Amino acid sequence: MRVVEFGVLGSVTAWDGTGEPIALKGPRHRAVLARLLVARRRVVPVARLVTDLWPGEPPADAVGTVRTFVAGLRRALEPERARRTPSRLLVTEGPGYALRAEHVDARRFEDTVAAAADLPPAQAVPRLTGALELWRGPAYADFAEEPWARAERSRLTELRLTAVERRAEAQLALGAVADAAAGLDAHVSEHPWREEAWQLLALALYRGGRQADALSVLRRARHLLREHLGVEPGPRLRRTEQDILRHADHLDPGAPDTAAEVWARASASYARMVPLRAGTRLESTAGLMRDLAVTGGGGLEAARRHRAAAVAAAEPLGDPELTARVIGGYDVPAVWTRSDDPAQAETLVATAERTLLLLPPTAHEASRARLLATVALESRGTLPTGTRPLRAAYRAVESARRLGDADLLVFALNGLFMQTFERAGLAARRDGIGAEITEVAARHGLFTYEVLGRLIRLQAHCATGDFTAAERFATAADTLSERHELPLVPVFTTWSRALRTATTEPPHLGESAYREAAKSLDGAGMPGLERGLLPLALLCLQVHHDLPVSADPHTDWGPYEPFVRPLLLLADGQDHEAVGLLASVPSPPGDLLQEALWSLLARAAIQAGDRALIRRAQRALEPARHELAGAASGLLTAGPVSGHLDALAAALASHTS
Incomplete structure (x- = not known):
């Protein structure tokens, strides 16, 4: 033929x-x-x-x-x-x-x-x-x-x-600026809407010693885009013009490629070579979003949004193993136990559980374990009412140990950490989890999880009032965050230092420290942490130092409203309304602030003479007798739990007599 x-x-x-x-x-x-x-x-x-x-x-x-x-x-x-x-x-x-x-x-x-x-x-x-x-x-x-x-x-x-x-x-890159300029000049004449071509032509002219011509090219591009398309030049063209005007060092032909240029070329190659609808793209999205999440601020919010979109796009493809990889690929360390987006978390958990049922028997055990760890992690704050996420966490950890997979193990342990709130007073257990995460992560170069382990240990030592050890973990976390560009870490270390000040210094210094720490939350992209945190910290400060309770009536208490409102009503003389609220108040969610919220309810129950709630608060707080209420968060405290328990016991005794 x-x-x-x-x-x-x-x-x-x-x-x-x-x-x-x-x-x-x-x-x-x-x-x-x-x-x-x-x-x-x-x-x-x-x-x-x-x-x-x-x-x-x-x-x-x-x-x-x-x-x-x-x-x-x-x-x-x-x-x-x-x-x-x-x-x-x-x-x-x-x-x-x-x-x-x-x-x-x-x-x-x-x-x-x-x-x-x-x-x-x-x-x-x-x-x-x-x-x-x-x-x-x-x-x-x-x-x-x-x-x-x-x-x-x-x-x-x-x-x-x-x-x-x-x-x-x-x-x-080879210095052949004349050849590049000649080809690009004809190219932009035929295709004037390609901004990258204009940028490259300007760069070629600049490197050929023709700065005025380079700026003229950029002005021509701007005119064409405005007049014919009604749009402004993109950021790359604008940045090139600014760089030429200030003779930026990286424009020099001998200068090495900047990280931005390397990224632009690599991502462009990926976009060209990987099929648009390929499952590979969805998996890559999960990996990219994992890296984006740790940048904080808008990056964290965008990562959550795009991650959810990737999962939603993967499931209809009918390949549960692909869906499992897309879900499990987002193994972002998490230290805060209240979800930033509860509705999204609920959807992810439901998808993960459906995918677990659909996985074939031949599916790799690691895929199942990552789904289980995701269920545990995204179900944060659901205990003590939910036990399924806790079982999922233990199964994920067992699989990771059996497989000898360090990456999977730290992810699964993170899920287990999120589920160690079936009762108060478990700081020591979480300290053990944090120690294992730190050791495994340090040994295998998993720096984001090494930071997580140190923050968990910081929280645990704050809970017991060991602020010297807590500061040691905070310093180590800060060092890692600076080395690896992790901007969210200082949010937690700054608040832990404010907590120490609030515990060991006069109240006015504690209030100043909290207000300063709250500034670190601006733009952090963590609404589950940010909403209501500063007013809650200040209220706990008042309770800790046995000061009169007061707050601005327009305060946004966020998710803490049900647990603080009765105490505020009592302080305002609205006893009848407070008693009505206390009669139906739910138990605080199983998370890092449960001891603090129980302490606020305990104080309100004592003032209102609510014996049933007094007993509920006693049972809830007793396991944490030797801790500082709320300090397990590493953020705030309402004082020693033992003091609240003594007050509860005295209230019951007085009512009995």
């Missing part, structure tokens, strides 16, 4: 093994060939060929005519094929035809551009130049008006434009 090469980067044509053109007969024959080439080796039903060749009213014998065209193409492409033997190139399959073409200039172009993406500039330039030389004109030039060719023409055109820009980028 002779070699046949097909060309679509220009007019549609075919060549034999010697490079001689193959006669393809009339325009309808060429149209059939072009339509099959657009399909890229896939079958095109005869009915589709008829519709595409005659978009209006096809002739009565259209099917027979198509078959005649196909027969003519087979004779032209495979003249040596014996009669009545099946074609090996233009094959009949099912309801239609497929062209099993091995040699197509478009495919060679795509493969070359893809390979050049991973080559150093000195090798990439000739590769890309050779690829661009394959173009004889617009793709499928003789079928530019056909709807069936439109998408493929657009795809190939976009790839060509990108190749021109990647070659210019490589030329700039």
Whole structure:
């Protein structure tokens, strides 16, 4: 069988093994060939060929005519094929035809551009130049008006434009600024809406000693974008103009690539080479969001949003193992036990539990364990009423130990930490979890989890009033956060120092420390931590120092409202309303602040003479007798739990007598 090469980067044509053109007969024959080439080796039903060749009213014998065209193409492409033997190139399959073409200039172009993406500039330039030389004109030039060719023409055109820009980028890296500028000047003239091309042209001119021309190019780009599209230049163009005006060091041709440039090229290559709907993209999204989350602020909020979207996109694909990887890939350390977005967390837990049921028996144990750890982590604050997340946490830890998987183990232990609130007074247990996370993470270079372990231990030692040890863990966490650019860590270490001040210094100094610490929450992207925290800390400070309770009536108490309102009503003389609220007040959620909230309820119950609530508070607080109420959070305290228990016992005794 002779070699046949097909060309679509220009007019549609075919060549034999010697490079001689193959006669393809009339325009309808060429149209059939072009339509099959657009399909890229896939079958095109005869009915589709008829519709595409005659978009209006096809002739009565259209099917027979198509078959005649196909027969003519087979004779032209495979003249040596014996009669009545099946074609090996233009094959009949099912309801239609497929062209099993091995040699197509478009495919060679795509493969070359893809390979050049991973080559150093000195090798990439000739590769890309050779690829661009394959173009004889617009793709499928003789079928530019056909709807069936439109998408493929657009795809190939976009790839060509990108190749021109990647070659210019490589030329700039090699210092070939004149070559880059010449190619880019023609490029932006033909395609004036491509901002990256304008930016590269300005850079080439600047590096060629033509600063005025570079700035003129950027002004021309701005004018075109404003006048014809009604948009302002993007941040990259604006930044380039500013950099040229101040002669930024990184514009120098000898300067190394900046991190931003490396990221831009790598992400562009990924976007070009990875299929748009590939499951790989969803998995990569989970990984990216994991890294984005630890940047804090808007990054954390965006990470949560995009993570939820990735999970929602994965589940309908019907591949539970893919869904499990997308869910479990977001193993972001978490130290705060109240969810920032309870509704989203509930949805994620439900999806994880559905996926667990759908996983086949052959699924890897690590995938199941990551789903279980996710259930435990996202179900934070649900105990003591819920036991399923706690069981999930223990199962995840057992699997991780059995597999000897350090990454999985610290993730599972994080989930277990979130579920160690079935009762008050468990700071020592959490300290043990924090110690194991720290040890495993430090040994395996998992720095974000090493920080988590130290913050957990900070909390545990604050709970027992060991502020010297707590400061040691805070300092270690700060050092790691500075080294690895983790901006959320100082939020917790700053608050732990404010807690120490509030516990060991006069109340006015404690109030100042809390108000200063609250500034660290601005823009941190943690509404589950931020809402109501400062007023709660100040109220606990008053209770701790046995000061009169007071608060601004317009205070936003966030999720703490049900637990502080009765005490505030009593302080305001509204006893009847307070008693009504206390009669139906729920138990505080199982989280880091449960001892503090129980202490506030205990004080209100004593003032209101609510014996039932007094006994509930006694039972809840007794296991934490030797801790500081709320200090397990590392943020605030309402004073020693023992003091609240003594007051509760005295109230019961007085009522009995």
